[in-house]
Amino acid sequence: MKIRAIETIVLRIPYTTGGSKDTGAWGGRAWTTADALLVKVSTESGLVGWGEAFGYNAIPATRAAIEQMIAPICIGRSALDIEPLLAELHAKLHIFGRGGPVIFGMSGLDIALWDIAGKAAGLPVAQLLGGRRAERLPAYASLIRYAEPALVAQNVERAMRDGFRHIKLHEVEVAPTRAAREAAGDSLPIMLDVNCPWTVQQALHMARQLEPLDLLWLEEPVWPPENIAGLAEVRAAGGIALASGENFATLTQYQQLLEAGAVDYVQPSPTKMGGISELVRVFTLARVHNATVMPHSFYDGPGLLAAVHVNAALGRDSLVEWRYFDLEARLYGGHMIPREGSIEVPDGPGLGFDPDPEIVSRYRVD
Numbered sequence: 001m002k003i004r005a006i007e008t009i010v011l012r013i014p015y016t017t018g019g020s021k022d023t024g025a026w027g028g029r030a031w032t033t034a035d036a037l038l039v040k041v042s043t044e045s046g047l048v049g050w051g052e053a054f055g056y057n058a059i060p061a062t063r064a065a066i067e068q069m070i071a072p073i074c075i076g077r078s079a080l081d082i083e084p085l086l087a088e089l090h091a092k093l094h095i096f097g098r099g100g101p102v103i104f105g106m107s108g109l110d111i112a113l114w115d116i117a118g119k120a121a122g123l124p125v126a127q128l129l130g131g132r133r134a135e136r137l138p139a140y141a142s143l144i145r146y147a148e149p150a151l152v153a154q155n156v157e158r159a160m161r162d163g164f165r166h167i168k169l170h171e172v173e174v175a176p177t178r179a180a181r182e183a184a185g186d187s188l189p190i191m192l193d194v195n196c197p198w199t200v201q202q203a204l205h206m207a208r209q210l211e212p213l214d215l216l217w218l219e220e221p222v223w224p225p226e227n228i229a230g231l232a233e234v235r236a237a238g239g240i241a242l243a244s245g246e247n248f249a250t251l252t253q254y255q256q257l258l259e260a261g262a263v264d265y266v267q268p269s270p271t272k273m274g275g276i277s278e279l280v281r282v283f284t285l286a287r288v289h290n291a292t293v294m295p296h297s298f299y300d301g302p303g304l305l306a307a308v309h310v311n312a313a314l315g316r317d318s319l320v321e322w323r324y325f326d327l328e329a330r331l332y333g334g335h336m337i338p339r340e341g342s343i344e345v346p347d348g349p350g351l352g353f354d355p356d357p358e359i360v361s362r363y364r365v366d
């Protein structure tokens with residue numbers, strides 16, 4: 001089962017979000033398309049695995065890391081020796097960064113290798129990890145940043161009509177967050193991801209203003225994201241449960257986050273922090289520290305499937321993040337779309353679904 005080829009495929013799929021969108025908040029050009037970087041691993045036996053490396057504006061750098069650094073080490077190696085191969089990659093490539101494009105690339109590879117392992121065994125990935133605890137998992141609608149209170153309220157109401165019973169905002173002001181609470185009513189859980197904008201004192205000030213809105217969690221309130229001591233301070237004094245971890249890239253960082261008592265919810269992103277292998281380890285680590293894992297899965301392809309499979313096998317009260325985009329097309333057709341606030345756990349071999357080749361062909365930009 002030797003690796004014959006590793007191919008990177010860039011997809012660019014147009015989308016809308018129910019109104020204007022402040023995507024410029026995430027760096028570089030504003031998003032008008034949902035850009036994804038697929039990693040296709042082919043073996044000499046004919047089995048093919050699909051992974052996803054964190055994409056968006058980082059795609060060119062991540063693609064170069066895969067093609068120029070990661071793939072040359074992997075070609076000719078056994079696709080089933082996931083643990084030793086990834087350990088070797090981490091050791092050999094650490095001088096190029098313990099986060100960012102190199103780790104993103106290894107994440108996509110790892111997911112693809114788990115897909116191959118499941119296909120070789122004739123089992124879904126969740127079964128390889130001990131078995132799925134449910135056929136469907138609860139999902140939350142993760143909205144884009146709208147900034148305008150009226151647009152926030154409209155899209156919260158739209159998500160509720162679509163069956164979601166948990167909603168996450170990406171606002172940074174009190175007024176649009178209050179509009180969401182008023183639209184949702186008192187009982188529907190609302191989460192707020194502010195994407196690391198504040199100092200510790202600013203975060204504490206905002207937490208006092210947000211506390212009456214009864215948020216399930218406040219996500220990444222402090223700059224920089226690795227300011228673990230600052231997060232712990234806000235958690236202790238802010239009066240709102242905290243979530244963080246999307247921007248962490250190594251198991252050591254998650255260990256430090258949890259040992260500091262800095263969060264209630266930890267949010268590893270499988271396409272950014274090492275794939276399925278590392279995600280499994282974070283679930284185990286979080287259990288020791290009595291924290292809940294809420295995987296970051298703001299994507300539509302194999303990265304979403306990876307989060308679902310690990311969640312299905314190891315999660316406790318863990319939700320699936322659903323990117324609330326109206327995409328022009330979806331990689332898996334009618335599969336992997338939440339219905340009445342829950343999403344299916346695939347039961348086919350590997351990740352369960354391969355990307356639709358017609359969709360890949362139509363939206364491929366390389």
